[in-house]
Amino acid sequence: MTQSKLSLASKADNESTKEFLSPYPPSYEEATADTTVIFCNDAEKFTQFSWDNYNTRRIFIRKVFSILTIQLLVTFTIVAFCTFCGTVKNFIHSNPGWYWASYAVFFITYFILSCCSKPRRRFPWNLILLGVFTLSLSYMTGMLSSFYDTKSVVLCLGITATVCLLVTLCSFQTKFDITLYQGVLFVFCIVMFISGLVLALVIPFNYVPWLDVTYAVLGAILFTLFLMFDTQLLMGNKRYGMSPEEHVFATLCIYMDIIYIFSFFLQIFGTKHNQSVVV
Template sequence: MTRGKVSVTNKTINGIEERVVPTAPPSYEEATAGGSPCHSGGYYSDHEMLTEWSWHDQNIRRIFIRKVYTILMTQLLITLAIVALFTFCDPVKIYIQANPGWYWASYAVFFVTYLTLSCCTGPRRRFPWNLILLAVFTASMAFMTAFVSSFYNTKSVMICLGITAMVCLSVTIFSFQTKIDITSCQGVLFVLCMTMFFCGIMLSIVLPFGYVPLLHAIYAVMGAILFTMFLAFDTQLLMENKRYTISPEEYIFATLNIYLDIIYIFSFLLQIFGTGQD
């Protein structure tokens, strides 16, 4: 009977027989327990490559991806509800537009929570503070998005929401199915970021002298393309067969990045296709 037992190999060294007992592979419970090597918090960096046995465990990978997209869907539903409230409810729309101070207050909350979740490893990995911070971040970002949307025509907002949903769904399916490793294209993303940065500086210099629709349209198109590429990049970070991967413990960080990509895609599409209220 050898079932459930670890095989023992005899090894002879200089005439002396030595019994070698190989180390048994960890079970799923040990792999996902808090004291396992890849979940103990001992990382050299936020994007450290996982140990081979942990990342190739399909159960861990499925749990990680399912957790990311469950939280992401909750964020998007909250954002959609707040945008719909600010778009279809005229009293709320009039009040918000007459009091822009709420926008700047939400921006301050967004900035603080974003820096905390992005730069501080402790709060980002400690339950339940990571979910609390993410909820506050989502509420502030949703408020800012809804505030901007309230200045556009209702039909154009709905059209941009539909375009954003189709773009994000297509990019997500492409990222999971393609053999192209987008995580290795960091140089292209850096060049596009620098182009966006200098275009933004030029736009801020030109605006005081008069609005230039063409320049603003070019800037919005570049922004939509850039964050669509970032969405594909951040989506492929969830996978194990690309050049760069992200730790399963960083589900908050992964969700944060994908959510921001989607919001920025919608914002830039609104600038391209949106029309002001009559």
């Protein structure tokens, strides 16, 4: 009887030792199995991520900002060519069909990267799609900039860079958790969308300059808040965080926030020298 008990005890100890000395490291899903999911349809996009795995989060942030820097350099180069080079500017103005083609590419790639998790996480298709998305949106931004005065474009680039830098630093330092107010941002988006539709119908018949400026100011405020929201999701030390596997989606969100902030600043401070195209 005693020997059987000892054998059972030793067997249990051996099994627990084997489990403790498992040669396979835990996966990310196993390591974060106690986290709460926000959106069940895409379970790994947003999670309540604890700050336990600091190295994973640090590598994730570094990867996102590295890709984002390359995107912004590509966009800045295309905007500079469209603004300073007269030949490129004349080609853009004489071929508006390229704008609508780039808009279609932008919409398709944005839909795939936002709604389809497999292409967004599968290398190298995720980077290829992100590169095509960046080129299409950069061309649209460059065409928009070509209808404004050169000094206005440079001024808005400087203002955008300053605002984005300050918002990013504030997101890293502040204790205010904007990820708790995603419902407020969603309502703000709906209001801006409906207001944009109304302005598109009203302005061509009875143009009121202050309406355009007011809409641009509200749009700049909205996407500045979204930049702070996405940056805090990227950090992961607030109430809600983004999964470290979603570096492409995180880069996509922050990049779009910056581009839209620039476009709204261009509407506010820019001096038009021709009929503009709305992104």
